[in-house]
Amino acid sequence: MRRVFSRRPQLKSVLTIAALLLAVFGAMCLYSESYASVYNITNLLSQLIPLSILAIAQTLVILSGGIDLSLGSMISLTTVLAGKLMDTDSPLQIAFALLAIFGAMGLCGFLNGAGSNFLRVPPLITTLCMSTVLNGVALLIMPVAGGSVNKAFSRFVVQKWDILSMPVVILAIVYAMIHYVLYRTRTGTHIYAIGRSRAISKSMGVAVKSVSIRVYAMAALLAAVAGILLASRMRIGDPLTGANYAMDSITAAAIGGTALSGGVGLISGSVAGAFLVGMLANAMNMIGVDQFYQYVVKGSLLVVAMIIYSLSGISEVKRRGR
Amino acid sequence: MEGKLRRSRPAFTGLILLGAIALLFGLQEMLIPGSLSAGQVLLISRQASALGIIALGQALVILSGGIDLSVGSMVLLTNVFAIAWMRGSDLNFARGVLLCLAMGAAVGAANALGALVLKIAPFVMTLCTMTILQGICFVYTKGAPTGSAAPLLRQLGTGYLFGIVPYSTALWLLFSLILWYALTYTAYGRRLYAVGGNLKSARLCGISTFRVQFGAYVLSALLSTVAGLLMSGYINTTSLSISSDFVNNSLAAVLIGGNAIEGGRGGIWGVALGAFFIMLLFAILTMLSIGEAGKLVAQGLIIFIVVAGQGLLKRGKGERA
Numbered sequence: 001m002r003r004v005f006s007r008r009p010q011l012k013s014v015l016t017i018a019a020l021l022l023a024v025f026g027a028m029c030l031y032s033e034s035y036a037s038v039y040n041i042t043n044l045l046s047q048l049i050p051l052s053i054l055a056i057a058q059t060l061v062i063l064s065g066g067i068d069l070s071l072g073s074m075i076s077l078t079t080v081l082a083g084k085l086m087d088t089d090s091p092l093q094i095a096f097a098l099l100a101i102f103g104a105m106g107l108c109g110f111l112n113g114a115g116s117n118f119l120r121v122p123p124l125i126t127t128l129c130m131s132t133v134l135n136g137v138a139l140l141i142m143p144v145a146g147g148s149v150n151k152a153f154s155r156f157v158v159q160k161w162d163i164l165s166m167p168v169v170i171l172a173i174v175y176a177m178i179h180y181v182l183y184r185t186r187t188g189t190h191i192y193a194i195g196r197s198r199a200i201s202k203s204m205g206v207a208v209k210s211v212s213i214r215v216y217a218m219a220a221l222l223a224a225v226a227g228i229l230l231a232s233r234m235r236i237g238d239p240l241t242g243a244n245y246a247m248d249s250i251t252a253a254a255i256g257g258t259a260l261s262g263g264v265g266l267i268s269g270s271v272a273g274a275f276l277v278g279m280l281a282n283a284m285n286m287i288g289v290d291q292f293y294q295y296v297v298k299g300s301l302l303v304v305a306m307i308i309y310s311l312s313g314i315s316e317v318k319r320r321g322r
Numbered sequence: 323m324e325g326k327l328r329r330s331r332p333a334f335t336g337l338i339l340l341g342a343i344a345l346l347f348g349l350q351e352m353l354i355p356g357s358l359s360a361g362q363v364l365l366i367s368r369q370a371s372a373l374g375i376i377a378l379g380q381a382l383v384i385l386s387g388g389i390d391l392s393v394g395s396m397v398l399l400t401n402v403f404a405i406a407w408m409r410g411s412d413l414n415f416a417r418g419v420l421l422c423l424a425m426g427a428a429v430g431a432a433n434a435l436g437a438l439v440l441k442i443a444p445f446v447m448t449l450c451t452m453t454i455l456q457g458i459c460f461v462y463t464k465g466a467p468t469g470s471a472a473p474l475l476r477q478l479g480t481g482y483l484f485g486i487v488p489y490s491t492a493l494w495l496l497f498s499l500i501l502w503y504a505l506t507y508t509a510y511g512r513r514l515y516a517v518g519g520n521l522k523s524a525r526l527c528g529i530s531t532f533r534v535q536f537g538a539y540v541l542s543a544l545l546s547t548v549a550g551l552l553m554s555g556y557i558n559t560t561s562l563s564i565s566s567d568f569v570n571n572s573l574a575a576v577l578i579g580g581n582a583i584e585g586g587r588g589g590i591w592g593v594a595l596g597a598f599f600i601m602l603l604f605a606i607l608t609m610l611s612i613g614e615a616g617k618l619v620a621q622g623l624i625i626f627i628v629v630a631g632q633g634l635l636k637r638g639k640g641e642r643a
Binding site: 115119120121122125128129130132133135136137139143247254255260290295296297298299302311 | 450460573574577617
């Protein structure tokens with residue numbers, strides 16, 4: 001057991017978060033009889049999926065030593081594009097719309113990567129500017145929430161079977177794909193390497209810029225997936241949906257043990273972090289905490305979660321230091 | 323040698339920024355003939371003063387190797403409680419200001435304790451503070467703020483020193499001067515650069531890194547409080563949307579000013595110019611009345627181009643970023 005931890009020290013933080021998740025879930029089950037019902041769990045899971053996918057995307061970028069503040073705006077733009085382009089019954093046009101959305105987001109991600117790698121603008125500023133521009137574009141296309149997403153398509157994306165649902169399946173596929181990329185391919189090793197030290201990676205022959213650009217593009221494509229999920233659930237486009245998602249995804253990644261300085265972290269931790277953030281919000285709604293108090297409670301609970309996490313980290317450092 | 327290098331970089335960035343600002347003024351005169359005047363420049367400097375003062379604090383925290391996302395909420399918190407404590411009367415002015423500053427210091431200390439003692443990543447810690455402060459304001463005002471500022475505060479926010487320079491601009495310049503002096507000529511400044519440049523070696527050199535970073539967070543929160551007071555005087559009421567964009571814009575101002583996001587490199591004047599540049603850009607975009615969407619697009623593109631241009635010019639000069 002100890003050997004498992006020493007090989008992957010972040011695994012411990014993932015388990016800590018998982019324990020916290022169970023604690024929240026257990027507390028909610030005690031509070032409400034129906035909380036553990038199949039209906040509620042399916043509902044809860046499908047609500048947590050977009051943030052989880054976005055947290056995976058954010059983790060990729062943070063692992064590679066960057067940060068992406070534009071993921072939220074990408075979600076907004078995706079729902080807007082979906083609302084505009086998917087208001088049709090022809091399968092061909094829906095396929096075209098999907099292609100257009102993924103193409104546009106891939107381009108945005110590429111531009112993020114190009115800006116922060118070739119023009120050497122700090123990622124924080126590149127993606128902040130990208131976020132502002134995309135917000136503008138989304139508002140330009142759709143000044144107020146509207147449009148419509150094809151009924152059959154959105155039904156397909158959010159359909160449920162008993163406890164499983166399509167969003168959960170999508171998350172599983174995304175998770176498996178990114179897990180494969182990170183731990184079974186050379187690109188994955190390179191992502192961790194350039195996050196630790198760009199200079200050393202470069203001297204070891206890693207194509208630093210190309211890897212970094214691919215990471216931004218991957219993250220943007222994942223944001224498109226999350227956006228399509230949200231658009232299918234709402235069945236309209238909304239230029240403001242994504243507003244809080246960028247920050248929430250960073251919080252989720254950080255809670256899951258991803259170091260914001262890059263090179264350290266696991267995507268399983270980020271998914272667990274996203275679940276924690278989402279479940280806390282859901283739990284407060286269930287208990288009926290006043291909307292305004294929710295801000296205070298959310299912030300305080302996150303601080304508590306981070307304290308628990310960092311305390312376990314500090315004891316870990318002390319133990320290893322001895 | 324090191325000191326000389328450090329000072330030459332911000333000076334160079336400052337020149338580029340001055341050029342960009344001159345370009346913007348020229349553009350404004352071209353697009354809206356006759357709109358450029360000394361009075362208008364001073365007016366923009368007053369609008370920029372709140373962001374400018376906040377950016378100074380943000381710059382300190384970033385120099386020390388951290389980041390402060392709670393500045394915007396700190397402005398909101400100050401706004402809500404300054405108005406509530408002063409209740410529109412000069413009798414409560416001093417008490418209100420002192421209480422607000424004490425509150426600011428407490429928030430800064432909380433940020434510092436979370437980031438330094440509990441070892442929570444500064445980004446996450448200040449994000450949490452931001453959420454909590456926002457919540458406190460929403461709960462306190464119940465979403466429907468009322469009240470007005472004390473006449474003295476109002477005078478501070480809207481009045482002019484010697485009838486020419488707005489008080490808030492003067493304060494902004496004063497703070498910039500003090501911080502510039504502190505960073506360039508005092509031990510605290512040198513320690514701040516050392517801590518931001520390399521935390522470990524700074525500690526090994528015998529610098530109390532905790533004290534230095536603690537100071538940066540508290541100063542940042544205090545400067546945000548001052549900005550909040552000035553804004554409260556200016557708008558003369560409580561507004562829950564007052565904090566909008568201060569976080570993003572202060573980060574943009576600091577980075578436009580040529581400071582490195584990882585800390586340890588940068589100066590004060592670049593940040594001041596950066597804040598002025600951003601507010602001038604917003605003012606011109608508003609004057610052109612091109613609508614919210616176009617404004618956002620132009621804003622994002624222009625800030626990006628300025629930062630990218632600086633990077634390219636620096637590389638052209640042979641300096642490695």
